[in-house]
Structures are given as C-alpha cells and as structure tokens.
Amino acid sequence: MEAQEYIESGILELYVYGLLSEKENIEIAELAKNNTNVDEEIISIEKAIIALSSSFSPFHSVENFEKIKARLELKHGKVVDMKPTTKWSQYVGWAAAVLLLLGLGYQTMELTKTKEAISTVGNEKNKIQRDYAYLGQENKEIKKSLNIVRDIKNTGVTLGGQAVSPKSFAKVYWNQETKTTYIDAAGLPTPPKGMVYQVWSLKLSPVLTPTSIGLLDNFESNSQKIFAVSQTDSAEAFGITLEPAGGSPTPTMEQLYTLGKV
Structure with a gap:
C-alpha cells in the first residue's frame, strides 16, 4: 500500500x-x-x-x-x-451532529441507489430470460414449419382467392401416406371478431361433397400461420370458408375465401 x-x-x-x-x-x-x-x-x-x-x-x-x-x-x-470556551464546544458538538446526520443521509441515499440498481438488474435479467424463452419457442416453430414445407412426401396444393377475397391465398401440405394435413394460412386476412376460418376437404364428383377437417383457431397468436388439421383420407380439392366461431356443419359458400384442386 x-x-x-x-x-x-x-x-x-x-x-x-x-x-x-x-x-x-x-x-x-x-x-x-x-x-x-x-x-x-x-x-x-x-x-x-x-x-x-x-x-x-x-x-x-x-x-x-x-x-x-x-x-x-x-x-x-x-x-x-x-x-476552549463553552460556546466553542457547543459549536463543535453541533457540527459533529450535523456531520453525523449528513453521513447517515448519504449512506441511506447510496443504499437506496444500490437497491434500485439491484432491482433494475433483476428486472433486466427476467426480461432477457423471457425473451430467450420466446425466441427459443419461435425457433422451434420455424424449424417445424420448414420441415413441413421441405418434406418431399407432402403434396402441396395451392388455394387461390375467390370472389369474396380475391387477394387471399393459402397452401395445403398433405401427406397421402400418413394422411397428415397442414394449412399455411399466411395469405389470409385476420378474421373478424367472432369469426373463424374453417377448412374443407372436397370431393367433386359425382356430387360436391365437403368434409370439415378443422378450424384455424387462435389465428392472431400463431406467428407462423401454419395449422395442423385432421387427417385427410381422400380429397379432390380443398377450400377455406369464413364461419361463425365454433364452425359450421356445412360451408358458407358466400364466404369461400380460397379454393384449390389437388
């Protein structure tokens, strides 16, 4: 030293x-x-x-x-x-008391600053942990979506926009061996409140026969807009309509947003 x-x-x-x-x-x-x-x-x-x-x-x-x-x-x-005179001693005593109070005040202020700093660091740490967890989940969803798109066993069926929404589009990824079916709904607008998109597998002949294979629930919270629906045994086409929350037993053709043949 x-x-x-x-x-x-x-x-x-x-x-x-x-x-x-x-x-x-x-x-x-x-x-x-x-x-x-x-x-x-x-x-x-x-x-x-x-x-x-x-x-x-x-x-x-x-x-x-x-x-x-x-x-x-x-x-x-x-x-x-x-x-020294009594007056001088009195002044010294008062000065010592003031210095003591100032010292205590300073120490209290520094302690408060330290606590605030610790709290800030703790909050930042929690935020980083939340962000990390969120990014980890997003990464998993992205990998899952890429695997679906890249799977050569999946038949891709493009669904084009219809009269009610000409700019809409979607894509179906259908594995005819395992019957698993995924819908890429990134080309659909956010449904109005109280409404939901419903996916239909269609047989075109001898008569048009629609079968509901699922709802695209939680549309806004699904960042990738990739939805798994029910297994599909056979289909000649797929369509997506806008229906009241909970879905409908038959498609509302006036609300047919996308349609595409296999």
Whole structure:
C-alpha cells in the first residue's frame, strides 16, 4: 500500500487509537520513520485527539489518552491542554451532529441507489430470460414449419382467392401416406371478431361433397400461420370458408375465401 493510501484509508487513526495488531503497529511506525507525510498525518491525528479530549466528555480511555499525550511531548515538547470556551464546544458538538446526520443521509441515499440498481438488474435479467424463452419457442416453430414445407412426401396444393377475397391465398401440405394435413394460412386476412376460418376437404364428383377437417383457431397468436388439421383420407380439392366461431356443419359458400384442386 502506498503512503497516500495509508493516509486516506483510516488505518492511521486506528494506529493512534492503539487498535492495530503488533505487526501492523510496527509496519506503520517504520513507514512513519521513512515518510514525512505519514509522520505528519499521525501527529495531526494525535493533536486532534488531545484537543477534543480536553474540550468535552472524553471518547478515549485514560490509558490511550496519556499514551498519545506522552508521545506528542516526546516529539514536540510540553503539550498544552486546550480549554476552549463553552460556546466553542457547543459549536463543535453541533457540527459533529450535523456531520453525523449528513453521513447517515448519504449512506441511506447510496443504499437506496444500490437497491434500485439491484432491482433494475433483476428486472433486466427476467426480461432477457423471457425473451430467450420466446425466441427459443419461435425457433422451434420455424424449424417445424420448414420441415413441413421441405418434406418431399407432402403434396402441396395451392388455394387461390375467390370472389369474396380475391387477394387471399393459402397452401395445403398433405401427406397421402400418413394422411397428415397442414394449412399455411399466411395469405389470409385476420378474421373478424367472432369469426373463424374453417377448412374443407372436397370431393367433386359425382356430387360436391365437403368434409370439415378443422378450424384455424387462435389465428392472431400463431406467428407462423401454419395449422395442423385432421387427417385427410381422400380429397379432390380443398377450400377455406369464413364461419361463425365454433364452425359450421356445412360451408358458407358466400364466404369461400380460397379454393384449390389437388
């Protein structure tokens, strides 16, 4: 530790008070011999203790007080006890009280700042964990969607927009071996409140026969807009209509949004 660090650390006060170990006392004494600034700081502390102890109720034991006083007299001659007026002592007392209050206020403020900083860090950590979990889930959904699109066993059926919504489109991924069926509904507008898209597998001959294979529920919360519907045994075409929440037993043809042949 450098000399200035000793001065600023408060260890010299402990040395003067006699609260250090023997090893530390020897170390400080040796440093004071070789460093004028340290020696002068120790003398300054000792003089301050003598002055304060002579002015009002002593904060030090008689033994420590006499030791410090004797040390000063050896170095600088007779130490004259200070006997300030009562008014001066009163001012010193008030000043000490103010300093104490200021110190407590500062410590409270710093503690509050520290607590706020810890709280902020905790909130940031929680947010990062939530974002990480969300991104992890999104990554899984993206991989799942890519696997569906890339599966060469899936037959892709494009559904074009119809009169009610010419710009709409969708795509069906149908594995005719496993019968699994997925709908890519990214080309459909968000359904109005209280309405839901319903998917139909269609047989075109000898008569048009629609079979409901599922609803595209939770449309807005599905970021990939890939929906798994019921297994499809056979289909000649697929269509998607807009129906009241819960679906309909038969398609509302006036609300046919997309249609496509296999």
